[in-house]
Amino acid sequence: MSKIICSAAIRGAHNIVDKAEQKYQEALDKWGPDHAVGFPNTAYYLPIIYGILGVPVSKLGDVRPVLEKCRSLLPPLVSEKVWLPYLAPTLEAGMATFFAEEIIEAIRYLEYPDFYTKQEDPIGGNIWLGAADDIILRKRGVEFVDGTAPGFAAILGAPPTKEIAAEIAKELQEKNLYVFMCAENNGVRMSEQLVEAGVQIGWPTRLVSFGSDYTATVFAMGFATRAAMSFGGIKPGDFRGNLLYNKNRIFAFAMPLGPVSDEWYANAAGAINWGFPVIADTPIPEILPTGICTYEHVVSNVPHSEIVQRAVEVRGLKVTVSKIDIPVSYGPAFEGERIRKDDLYLECGGGKTKAVELTVSRDMDEVEDGHVEMIGPDLDQIKDGSKLPFAMLIEVAGRQRQEDFEPILERQIHHLVNYAEGIMHIGQRAIMWLRVGKAAVEKGFRLKHLGTIMHAKYHQEFGAICDKVQVKIYTEEAKVDEVLALARKIYAARDKRVDRMTDETEETFYSCTLCQSFAPSHVCIITPERTGMCGAYNWLDGKASYEINPTGPNQPIVKGECIDPVLGKWKGTDEFIFKASRQKFQTASAYSLVHDPMTACGCFECIATILPLCNGVMIVNRDYLGMTPCGMKFTTLAGMVGGGEVTPGFLGVSKHYIASRKFLLAEGGLKRVVWMPQMLKKELEAKLKSRGEELGIPNLFDIIADDTKGATEEEILPFLEEVGHPALTMESIL
Amino acid sequence: MALEIPKVSYSGKIREIVLGKGDKAITVGGGTSYPFYLFEGQMPLKPRIAMEVYDSPPDDWAPTALEPFADVAGDPVAWAKKCIDTYGAEMIALQLVSTDPNGENRSAEEAAALTKKVAEAVDVPLIVWGCNNAEKDTEVLKKIAEDCAGRSLMIGPVTEANYKQVGAVAIGYEHTVIASTPIDINLAKQLNILLGNLGVPDGRILIDPTTGALGYGLEYGYSVMERIRMAALTQEDERLQFPMVCNLGKEVWKTKEAKQSRDEAPKLGDPAKRGVLMEAITAQLVLAAGADILIMRHPESIALIQDMLNDLLAA
16 A cells, blocks of 8 residues: 555544543533433444444443554554555554544534534535434435445545536436535535535435535445444444445445545545545556455546546446337337338348447456447438448457457347347348338438437346446448458457367366246256357356356356366256256266266257167257158257257267367267258258368268168168268167 | 153254234244254244235235125225224235236336235234235336335335345335245255355345145145254254245135135035135144244134134143
C-alpha cells in the first residue's frame, strides 16, 4: 500500500479519534454516563460499532470502551525513515475512524436534536437526512438484496460545478445506484449543488444527502453494516462475516471529489475494509493490486466524464439492460419468421453479397460499452429491394472474459437477431444471410438496431462473462473486406485451438444433467473430444454455461486420476456419476459402447450399435426413417436406449463425436464402423475422409456401407468382404 | 433362521420448519424415513392441511365444492373464519386468483389490504398464493410481505423468475417462501440453492414440486416428489431436505370430471361424491409421496384425509 496514503490515513484517523474523545468528554460532563445515546429508530445501536465489535452502545457510558478499542487499533504515526508493510495497520486505522465518527455523530444527535431531518426527504431548508432508520433500511435494503439497487456510491466533497454534479448523479441513478453524499470540498457540498441545479434529492430519488460533514460517511457504512445483519443473517460482532457480505454483495464504492484530506484518507481506508474501492478525481497515489477489494483499491485522477463508468468497472458491477430499445417487437415468437421475396427490403449475404459476423474479446479499455456505430449506408439511405455487403463486428470486454467464449457468444447472434420481428437471419460466420422486411423498415427499424439488440442481449444473457459490449456495423465494401480478413484469421485460430484440445490436455470436464427432468438417472460427461450426445453442447459450451449459471445443469468435473485411458474412465468422473445419478450408476466409459457405456437421455443425434455378423458397428441418425441392419428403425432403437438407462451394446452419440479421435476408442474407433445411412455419411464426408487418412485407411469413407448397399447385415456383409473392411479382421467385438 | 426384512438405511432428515406464530404455530417436517414407513424411521410431525380461501367469489365451481362456503363466498375474512370455526382448519391458504392480469387483474395494493385483513382475523398459519404469473406475483407478494411484516406468512409461488425480489422481501420482513418449480428435481434443488445464496434462511423454505390432479398428470409430480424424498433421505442431498407443499385443491376441482353434473356424465357416479373423492385420492397419493402440507378445498375430503392420517400414524 502506498506509503503516502498510509501516512495520511493514519494521521487522519488520529485526528478523528482525538476529536471523538473530546466530544465524548464534553458530552459526559454535560449529561453524565447514563444518558441515552444513539441513532433514531433503530435496533442496531450505533451500527458499525454494533456490527463489527458486537458492542451495543445505548448510553454515553458505553462509549468509553469503544474509544479504548479505537486507541488500541490506532497504529503509531508513520515515520519518515521506516518502511514497513502498512496495509493492516492502515485498515485498522480506518476501522477506528468509523467507530470514532459514529460516536461524533451520535453526540451530534444529543447536542443538536434537529440537525438532521430524520426522515426520507429534506424538510424546508434542511437537506441533511442523517442516519437511515430501520424502516428505511428494510425498504431500501430489500433493493440491495434483489438487485434492483446493486449498491451505492459514497461521495465525499463535490465536483467543480453544479452541472457536473447533476451529470454524475444522473449517471449513477441510471446504473440504479444509491448516491450517499457528505463532506465539503472548499465549502461546496454535492447535495447543495444538486438542489441548486434543481435536482430533487432524498431517499425516493436515491440521492441521499446524509450530512454536511465528512463524519457522515458512517451513515453510508452503517447502512451497509446493518444490511448485512438484517438481510445476511450476520450476527453482531461477526466482523469477518459482515465485511465479506459487503464485499461480495453490496456493490459500493467511495468517490472523493476534490482534494483528499487526511481525514478523507482515513475514511477511504475504512471503506476498503468493506471491500469498497476508492475512485478519486484528484491525482492521489493509486493502489492497483487486488487484495481486500475484488479488483483495484484506489484509482485516481479520473475525469468527471468517465468517473462513473470507471467506478462501475473497478467495483465489478454488472450492467443491467432491462429494455431493448428498438421499434419492432422482439421475442422468441419471431424466431422462425421468414421474409419472402415480395416483402424483402434489404438482403445481405446468403451468397448474394459478402457478409460476415464476428464476436471478439478486447481489453476493458478498448471497448466503450453501449457504443453502436453504423459505417456505410443504413436502411433509410437505400432503395427498397437493395443488396448490400454486410459486416457486424461485436467487441466485448469483461473481467471474466476468455477467448474461448467468443465462438459461443458469436453463435448467439443467429437467434438473438432472429427474435426481432421482420428480420430473418440464417447461418453464421462468413456464411451468414440476413433479410430485412419492408414492414420492419416502415416501423423505423435500421441496421444500427442490430447493434442495440446485441448490446442488450449480451448483457442480459451473458452478463457473467461480458461487462462491456460495443458493436460496429459496416455496409461499405472495403470495410467489410477488412472485417472478413480479420474474421478469417480468427476463425482459423479458433478452429485450430479446438482441434488441439484433447481429453488429455484438459483437467476439467463438464457434466450435463439438463435432461434429468425426463431421464432421471442420466448424466452426460462432456469432454473436449466427446461432445454431448445431443450435439448441442460441446466442452466449451459446458464451460461457458457454468460461468453464466454456476448452479445450473453443467457442472465442472475435475477428471482426476485416469482409471482406463482406452475405455475413458477417470476417478473424478466416476465419483460425479455416482452422485449425480443419485447412486444409480457407479461408473461410465466415455469411449466405449460395450463396457459400461454412458447413459443416454433421449436427445441423442445418432445411435450406435453392434452388428455381430459384421463384427462392426452401425450408426443411425435421427433423421433417417428407414430400416437399419440391426433390424430396428431409429425410433425403436431410441425407445431402448434412452431414459437414463445403461444399455450395453447401444450408445447415443452426437454427429460431431463420430469424427473424434476418441470415438469408440475401446472398440477400435472409426474403423469399426460398417454402416451408416448415406445422408449421414454425406453430412460428415469431409471429416470422415480426413479421419480415414489419419488412420491410414484413405478409402475408409468409401468402404463404410450405407442404405444403398443394404438394410440387413446379410446384405451388407458381401460388400464389406469385397472391399476388405478392416472390421472383419479386427478382434471380436463381443 | 428367522426372516429378516431388509431395511432402507437413511442418512438424512427433513428439516423442521415452523409455520406461523404464537400458540397456533405449526411445525412440519422432521421425517427420518419414507412417508409412513414407521417401521424404518420416524415421522414425528403430522402432515398438515390448509383450507383454501378465495379472494373473490368463485363463479365456476362445482355445486358440491361451493355448497359449504355459499354463505361466505364473497367475504374472504368470513370464509377463513368459517374454515377455522366450523371445519377446524389448522391452516388457511389464501388464493389470490383475482390478481391475475388475464382475469380481474386486481392491484397489489388491494391484494395486500385483503391479505392483511385475513391475517388479522385468523390466528392459524396463513399461506398466501399468487396467481402464477411471475411478474404480477412479484409485485403482489412484495407488497404483501411489506404490509404484513413480521406475520410469518408462507408466500408463493416463488419461481426462478422472481426468487430474488420475493426472496429479498421474505428475508427483510420475515416470511417463509414456497419455492415452486415445474416437476423437476434438479430445478427444485437449484432454486433452493439460489434462495440460500440470496440469504433466505434454511428455516424458511418450503418446496412446491408442482402437483397435478388425479388423472391429470399426478403421476409425474408423484415421481418427482418420491425422488426428492429419496435424495433428501438416502443421498444426503441437503438442499432438498425441506418440507413439501401441494396446492392440490385448485387442481382437482378445476378438472372436467369434478365439475360435470349427473346429466353430463351419467357413468361417473354421484357428482356430490365424485369431486370429494378425487380430491381425497389425490391428497392421499401425494401424502404417500412425501407431502407435508396439503392445500385442500372440500371439508369432506379433508375429513377423509384426517381420518387416514390418524389411522396411519397411530402407533
